[in-house]
Amino acid sequence: MIYKNIVCPVCGAACDDIQVELKEGKIEAKNVCKMGISRFNEITSPRRFKQPLLKFGGKLRPVSWEGALQIAADILTSAKRPLISIGSETSCEAHEVGLMIGEYLGAIVDTIDNGATMMGTQEAGKISTTEGQKKNRGDLIIYWGTNPLESMPRQMSRYGVFPRGYWTKRGRFDRIIITVDPRKTLTAKASDLHVQLKPDSDYELVSALLTLLHGKTPHNSVEEITGVPISVMEEMLEMMKKCNFGTISVGVGLSSSLGKYRNIEIAMNLVKELNNYSKFTIGVIHSHCNAAGFSQVASYMYGYPFGLDFSRGHPRYNPGEFTTIDILREKDVDAAFVMRADLLSQIPPDCAAYLAEIPLICLDIAPCPTTSISDIVLPGVVDSMECEGTFYRLDDLTIYFEPFLDSPFKFTQSNEDTLKQLFTKIKEIKNQVDIFPFTYGADPKTQNCFSRYQISSSQLSF
Ligand code: SF4
Structure with missing residues (x-):
């Protein structure tokens, strides 16, 4: 079929x-x-988690679904300030339930993707466009700090470079491609102009372009700082001013270089001013499927795009204080739930060491460094293949998906379903805890993860 x-x-x-x-x-x-x-091959891979796992004797061992949920709920309700880290490889519906759990528990809820871009957008405002508009109208595409030929191969063939659009009937021949990247990537080689700036000099390059746009010549020192001759900047700016519909697609190379979200902010300001000459837009190349989703969901539910703290009963937002790396570095959380993200691989070593110390629950489909340090692993359902839901595409457009397979598990139909079941358990425990307060503790000698509740061996099914 x-x-x-x-x-x-x-x-x-x-x-x-x-x-x-x-x-x-x-x-x-x-x-x-x-x-x-x-x-697509991973869903039939033998590596995939087929049942919940619980750390016992220092090793992850199979456990019943009821037992795993009970202990996971127990860990989260016992923590004074849990961290819920929501990854981008699951649906917006699951994000919603994750946020509601965080609010109920008074937790920190954050994602590791997309923070710098959101902050830049908050500072400057984003003139965005859809990928379809790029296909139909775009005659100048600038890839800044990204290499889509390798990180998002079909963006160029479906929208950005090669397809024939309504006003770009000759496809690639109707478009000029500029790549701004310190590396000679495949995308840079396929471009009409490669602006090979020095690493961490993005802010200075955009500032120089803005200066030229204002009719002034930047100081000569900018050539040494950025490694780009002023003549090349002028050539690039002329292309930008003369196009009919230009777009800058930024990647992590811009948002993670020195300057961080300020790089995004100044790039957005440049785009604003370019609109005095031609139609110009800016977008983000997200390397994970629903990286745009968490910010959208958190914003429409609570008004903030990431780094939410519910410890005072209402959402608070302060990047640098309530964001994952900062909260782990300050040892300000005492348990964590990581959902569909390999958090351990993306954080600095001191934060990773602390994450390994605290009780950790992980929801994922296959082993990764984060699952290896988890106390409980809940098996994940693959969104879009095994359950329905919604993603936000890189241009913030919603994409509804329907599965072609059923969930491989009897006990859960989707990650959203798993979270709803966990939320029910959390509420049950919270109601009991209000009457009989307990505290959760891990046994440092045996490294066993245990519950304050008596769970029979049949429930754990070791
Ligand atoms: S979504 Fe990304 S990984 Fe999947 S086919 Fe398209 S370009 Fe390739």
């Missing part, structure tokens, strides 16, 4: 034209890039 219009859950492009055929238990997918095909 062939399934059409399946959504790929790997990168921010969220391609929604995938064709899938099931042949003797194997999956054959069409219209999918190499990154996508590896995820």
